[in-house]
Amino acid sequence: MRPWIEEYFVGPLQMRCSVVTNPENGATIIIDGGDEPERLISWIDDWEGLGPDDSNGPVSHNQSEQEGLPKRHVVAYTNTHAHFDHSGMIPELLKHWKVPFWLHEGDHHLQANAQKSAARWGFTVPPPATPTDEWQDGQTYDFSGITIEVRHAPGHSLGSVCLIIPDDSGPSHAFVGDVLFAGGVGRTDLPDSGGSWPLLKQSIEEKLFTLPDDTIVYPGHGPKTTIGTEKVSNPFVGELAQSFTNVRGRYI
Ligand SMILES: [Zn+2]
Numbered sequence: 001m002r003p004w005i006e007e008y009f010v011g012p013l014q015m016r017c018s019v020v021t022n023p024e025n026g027a028t029i030i031i032d033g034g035d036e037p038e039r040l041i042s043w044i045d046d047w048e049g050l051g052p053d054d055s056n057g058p059v060s061h062n063q064s065e066q067e068g069l070p071k072r073h074v075v076a077y078t079n080t081h082a083h084f085d086h087s088g089m090i091p092e093l094l095k096h097w098k099v100p101f102w103l104h105e106g107d108h109h110l111q112a113n114a115q116k117s118a119a120r121w122g123f124t125v126p127p128p129a130t131p132t133d134e135w136q137d138g139q140t141y142d143f144s145g146i147t148i149e150v151r152h153a154p155g156h157s158l159g160s161v162c163l164i165i166p167d168d169s170g171p172s173h174a175f176v177g178d179v180l181f182a183g184g185v186g187r188t189d190l191p192d193s194g195g196s197w198p199l200l201k202q203s204i205e206e207k208l209f210t211l212p213d214d215t216i217v218y219p220g221h222g223p224k225t226t227i228g229t230e231k232v233s234n235p236f237v238g239e240l241a242q243s244f245t246n247v248r249g250r251y252i
């Protein structure tokens with residue numbers, strides 16, 4: 001199966017919300033439903049509105065019909081972590097698609113405090129959604145034919161996970177939240193998050209840099225990259241890394 005992946009940069013923090021669909025049956029998961037719920041709903045249901053910023057699949061209703069793609073149906077919210085920019089609008093999405101919400105247990109505290117976290121940055125989010133299911137490190141899950149391997153990667157937050165989705169026609173796709181960025185790493189100084197630079201560095205080295213070099217990396221903010229690129233060029237981890245003791249990343 002070749003997953004159909006759409007990327008939406010949403011909200012004031014331009015968080016990457018990824019929408020992954022099994023083109024064989026229309027099953028769809030939403031990775032990090034952080035903002036702009038109406039944009040997601042109108043495009044996924046009706047091909048109306050702004051749509052995604054990037055896609056490896058059809059970009060119009062006509063094209064989808066020509067390719068014989070079934071109508072989409074959302075089956076789960078699958079989160080990399082619980083900072084409000086990644087999970088803040090799941091309550092709005094839940095009004096439309098009442099499906100399970102997956103999160104690692106280590107981020108339950110952060111999720112419960114979403115309104116407080118958002119207020120610190122001057123943003124408002126609804127009362128937070130309650131996770132229904134917990135990721136386990138090293139487990140592989142099946143969402144109607146969409147396979148996800150979960151790697152727990154704490155350091156930016158206690159419950160951060162990387163979601164690895166295989167692709168029969170090419171390299172795998174790694175949705176890494178705010179663990180690793182193109183040329184950067186996640187912040188480790190955010191309140192209520194349990195951040196730690198030594199832990200984050202260890203997570204990147206043990207959980208991400210052990211993936212094949214051609215694995216496509218979808219960070220929570222900014223451009224895509226690959227594992228191989230970051231191994232040789234990231235200034236904080238990998239071959240070029242200096243000895244940093246106090247790293248401060250850019251993104252929430
Ligand atoms: Zn973020």
Ligand SMILES: [Zn+2]
Nearest residue numbers: 083178251252
């Ligand atoms: Zn974050």
